[in-house]
Amino acid sequence: MSASIPDDLLRDLTPQVVAVVTRRCGDFDAAEDAVQEALIEALRIWTERGVPEQPRGWLITTAVRRLVDAKRSEARRRDRERADRLAEPDGQETYAADDSLDVLLLCCHPSLTPASAVALTLRAVGGLTTREIARAYLVPEKTMAQRISRAKATLKGRSLGIDGTADLAARIPAMLKVLYLLFNEGYVASEGEHLQRVDLCAEAIRLTRMAHRALARMTGSAHGELGGLLALMLLLDARRPARVDAHGAVVPLADQDRSLWRRETSREGISLVDSIVGTGRPGTYQIQAAIAALHNRAASAEETDWLQIAALYGLLEKVAPGPIVTLNKAVAVGYADGPVPALALIDGLVRDRAADGDAGFADHPRLPAVRAHLLELAGDLDGAAAAYDLAAARATNLAERRFLISKAAALRDARC
Numbered sequence: 512m513s514a515s516i517p518d519d520l521l522r523d524l525t526p527q528v529v530a531v532v533t534r535r536c537g538d539f540d541a542a543e544d545a546v547q548e549a550l551i552e553a554l555r556i557w558t559e560r561g562v563p564e565q566p567r568g569w570l571i572t573t574a575v576r577r578l579v580d581a582k583r584s585e586a587r588r589r590d591r592e593r594a595d596r597l598a599e600p601d602g603q604e605t606y607a608a609d610d611s612l613d614v615l616l617l618c619c620h621p622s623l624t625p626a627s628a629v630a631l632t633l634r635a636v637g638g639l640t641t642r643e644i645a646r647a648y649l650v651p652e653k654t655m656a657q658r659i660s661r662a663k664a665t666l667k668g669r670s671l672g673i674d675g676t677a678d679l680a681a682r683i684p685a686m687l688k689v690l691y692l693l694f695n696e697g698y699v700a701s702e703g704e705h706l707q708r709v710d711l712c713a714e715a716i717r718l719t720r721m722a723h724r725a726l727a728r729m730t731g732s733a734h735g736e737l738g739g740l741l742a743l744m745l746l747l748d749a750r751r752p753a754r755v756d757a758h759g760a761v762v763p764l765a766d767q768d769r770s771l772w773r774r775e776t777s778r779e780g781i782s783l784v785d786s787i788v789g790t791g792r793p794g795t796y797q798i799q800a801a802i803a804a805l806h807n808r809a810a811s812a813e814e815t816d817w818l819q820i821a822a823l824y825g826l827l828e829k830v831a832p833g834p835i836v837t838l839n840k841a842v843a844v845g846y847a848d849g850p851v852p853a854l855a856l857i858d859g860l861v862r863d864r865a866a867d868g869d870a871g872f873a874d875h876p877r878l879p880a881v882r883a884h885l886l887e888l889a890g891d892l893d894g895a896a897a898a899y900d901l902a903a904a905r906a907t908n909l910a911e912r913r914f915l916i917s918k919a920a921a922l923r924d925a926r927c
Contacts, residue, residue, distance in 0.1 A: 516554070520566060524567050526610065527610045529635050532574050533614075539663065539669075542578065543634070545574040549570050549573040549574035553566075611636065611722075611725055613671050613672055615686060617669065617671055619682070619690075620669065621681075621685040622666070625692050627661060627662035628685070631666075636718060679729075691715075693714065694711065694716070697712035697714070712751070716745065733787070738797075739800045746803035746804055747803060749772050749776040749777035752771040753767035753768050753772055755910065760914055761911055769810065780800070781807060795830055798827045805819055821840060824839055824840035824843050837860045838877055841854075849888075851889065854885050854886070875905075880906075882898045883898030883902055886898055892923075895922055899915050899918045899922065
C-alpha cells in the first residue's frame with residue numbers, strides 16, 4: 512500500500528538537514544551528496560510505509576549513515592565510536608531558525624557564477640535532483656552534474672554559518688540576484704516554449720518566501736529588499752495565466768484578460784508592497800515591486816496610473832541606472848505624456864550610450880521593440896512595422912519573435 516508525502520515536506524526539510532549534517536561533518540560537499548541520497552531513500556520508503564513521526568530526524572540519521580559509509584569506503588578505516596555517535600537518531604536536536612537561510616546564503620555565495628549558484632540552490636535548498644534541474648534548464652544531466660560539482664568545489668572550506676551582521680549584509684545582494692535570476696528564467700520559459708519544465712517561478716517564490724521569514728526571525732525585522740523581491744515575484748506570477756494565449760503566443764500586458772490573473776497572489780504582492788513603503792530607503796526590487804503593484808491595482812489597462820509609473824522609473828534610474836530602465840521609462844512616458852517626448856528620450860539614450868563608448872547598444876533587441884510601440888502610438892504605422900520587423904530579427908525568444916512578426920503584419924494589413 513502506498514502513502515502520500517505532503518508536497519513541500521521534503522523541500523522544506525532539505526536545507527535544514529543539509530545545515531545540520533554539514534555542521535557535524537564540516538564538509539558541505541559531502542553533506543549535500545549524502546542528503547540527496549537520503550531524499551531518494553525517503554521517497555522510496557515513505558511512499559511504501561508512510562512518513563515517520565520525526566521526518567527531519569529520519570533524514571539526518573539516514574544522511575549521516577550514508578556519509579559514514581562513504582567515508583569508510585574511501586579510507587577503509589573509521590573510528591567506530593565516532594561513527595556511532597554521528598549516526599545516533601537525532602529527532603530531538605534543536606533546530607536553529609536560520610539553518611535554511613545559512614544554506615541558501617552559502618549556495619548564493621558571490622564567488623560562484625550566477626548559473627552555478629542557481630543550480631546549487633535548486634539542489635541543496637530546493638531539494639531537486641540533478642536530473643530535474645537539468646531538465647528544467649534543457650541541458651544534459653552530465654553537464655548539470657559538472658556545474659554543481661564545480662560550484663561545490665568553489666565553496667570548499669567556506670563557513671556555513673553567518674559571522675555577524677556585516678557578513679549577513681554582504682551576502683544578501685548575491686542571494687537576491689540568484690533568486691531573481693531563478694524566477695526570471697521560469698518567467699521567460701513560461702512564454703509557450705517549455706511548458707513541460709519544472710516550475711522555476713514557483714520554486715523561486717518558495718525559496719524567497721522562506722528566506723524572507725528566516726531573515727525576519729534572525730534580525731527581528733523584515734528586510735526591505737527581500738520583501739520587495741518577494742512582492743515583485745508574486746505580482747508578476749499573478750499575471751502568468753494571461754501572458755500567453757491558447758496557441759502559446761505572447762499577450763501584451765495591455766491586452767491581457769485581467770480576470771485570469773490570480774487574485775489572491777496579486778493581493779498578497781500588493782499588501783507586501785504597502786507594508787514596505789516608507790520603511791527605509793527604497794532599493795531596486797522595492798521600486799520594481801511598486802511599479803508592478805500599480806499595474807496589478809488597475810482594473811483595466813486604461814486605468815493604469817502611468818504618471819506615477821513614469822515617476823517611479825525616474826527614481827529607479829537614480830537607484831540603479833541602466834539603459835533597460837530608461838527604455839521602460841520611455842514606455843511609461845509615452846502613455847503619460849505622449850509618444851513624442853518618449854521617442855526623444857530614446858534618441859537621447861542612444862546618443863548617450865554611443866558617447867560613453869557603448870555604440871553596440873543601438874543593436875540591443877529591446878530597443879526597436881520599444882521604438883516600434885511608440886511609433887505605433889504616434890500613428891506612424893509604416894515606421895512601426897519596420898521597427899517591429901527589426902525587433903523580431905533580434906529577438907532570442909521564439910514566442911516573442913512570433914508576437915513581433917504578427918504585430919508588423921497587423922500594421923501592414925491596417926494600411927491596406
